[in-house]
Amino acid sequence: MQVLFTSPWVPAEWIKAxxxxxxxxxxxxxxxxxxxxLSAGLCAFANAVVGLAExxxxxAVVFSTHCDQLRRGFDALAGAASPRAFLFNLPAxxxxxxxxxxxxxxxxxxxxxxxxxxxxxxxPGELLETMTHYALARARLRAAAAGCTGRRYAxxxxxxxxxxxxxxxxxxxxxxxxxPSPRPWVPLALIGGPLPxxxxxxxxxxxxxGGRVVLNGTEAGERSLGPAFxxxxxxxxxxxxxxxxxALVEALTRGYLEGCADVFQRPNTPLYAWxxxxxxxRGVRGIVLxxxxxxxxxxxxxxxLRQTLGLPVxxxxxxxxxAGAVRDxxxxxxxxxxxx
Numbered sequence: 001m002q003v004l005f006t007s008p009w010v011p012a013e014w015i016k017a018x019x020x021x022x023x024x025x026x027x028x029x030x031x032x033x034x035x036x037x038l039s040a041g042l043c044a045f046a047n048a049v050v051g052l053a054e055x056x057x058x059x060a061v062v063f064s065t066h067c068d069q070l071r072r073g074f075d076a077l078a079g080a081a082s083p084r085a086f087l088f089n090l091p092a093x094x095x096x097x098x099x100x101x102x103x104x105x106x107x108x109x110x111x112x113x114x115x116x117x118x119x120x121x122x123x124p125g126e127l128l129e130t131m132t133h134y135a136l137a138r139a140r141l142r143a144a145a146a147g148c149t150g151r152r153y154a155x156x157x158x159x160x161x162x163x164x165x166x167x168x169x170x171x172x173x174x175x176x177x178x179x180p181s182p183r184p185w186v187p188l189a190l191i192g193g194p195l196p197x198x199x200x201x202x203x204x205x206x207x208x209x210g211g212r213v214v215l216n217g218t219e220a221g222e223r224s225l226g227p228a229f230x231x232x233x234x235x236x237x238x239x240x241x242x243x244x245x246x247a248l249v250e251a252l253t254r255g256y257l258e259g260c261a262d263v264f265q266r267p268n269t270p271l272y273a274w275x276x277x278x279x280x281x282r283g284v285r286g287i288v289l290x291x292x293x294x295x296x297x298x299x300x301x302x303x304x305l306r307q308t309l310g311l312p313v314x315x316x317x318x319x320x321x322x323a324g325a326v327r328d329x330x331x332x333x334x335x336x337x338x339x340x
């Protein structure tokens with residue numbers, strides 16, 4: 001069974017180790033993004049997630065509390081889909097023991113839900129093998145981040161979040177794709193909420209305007225590759241009999257809490273620490289802030305990004321970038337022209 005999850009901070013390896021197939025919902029080819037009327041107060045992404053959940057009777061959906069709109073979407077889900085829906089409570093705080101206890105408790109509760117769907121309790125060795133697979137894929141994607149074009153990297157990230165894959169070839173661009181176009185280009189960071197397949201045209205629009213996304217900091221972008229685990233220590237402990245399921249759950253919990261860098265956190269200092277290191281290393285000259293109209297967190301962050309990071313910021317509403325066209329191309333071109 002497929003288990004669609006709505007946040008990269010819900011551990012995909014936990015779902016996979018229970019014998020089910022984790023799928024990052026923003027990577028779903030069938031995810032439509034028709035914008036609801038603004039008067040309805042709905043986020044286009046959350047609305048699309050609920051719609052997809054209702055149309056996929058053979059799939060389960062894991063919502064999370066990192067987004068108020070998605071949490072309300074879980075509440076609104078009715079009928080036959082509701083028994084297949086789960087709400088994962090992500091702690092907004094990250095620096096207290098209580099946050100770790102809460103996350104571990106949610107993992108156990110999610111595990112019970114997965115078993116009820118037909119999954120199984122994972123053996124420690126099976127869970128460690130799955131964690132290792134995902135860790136290696138994340139490492140490959142992190143290593144390839146600075147050398148990939150915007151769309152190609154988005155495609156690789158989408159494949160990883162959809163089925164856990166990452167080909168070794170991602171580290172070396174194919175012949176003919178070794179670098180940017182011959183004309184001068186401006187290095188940009190793309191930061192913000194989910195960027196589904198239907199809106200990858202934004203990446204092409206940036207390149208047509210003379211820019212290049214060298215840092216994909218969207219929700220399921222490079223920023224989602226933070227979780228890390230002490231695999232060698234876990235493997236040695238498991239071999240000696242000193243480690244087991246509890247140690248692996250603790251490692252998952254610590255890895256996700258310490259690796260999370262998102263706007264919903266309080267305080268959200270990990271997000272800025274993550275950004276500052278990469279912005280400087282990649283010579284980023286401007287930031288495109290990607291947000292949905294209903295996302296108050298990202299909309300409110302625009303000024304803080306300008307003041308803290310000291311870079312120009314262009315805020316783009318996701319609803320302004322429908323599939324196949326960019327309505328606000330003039331603003332994008334003007335922004336890049338000012339950075340030259």
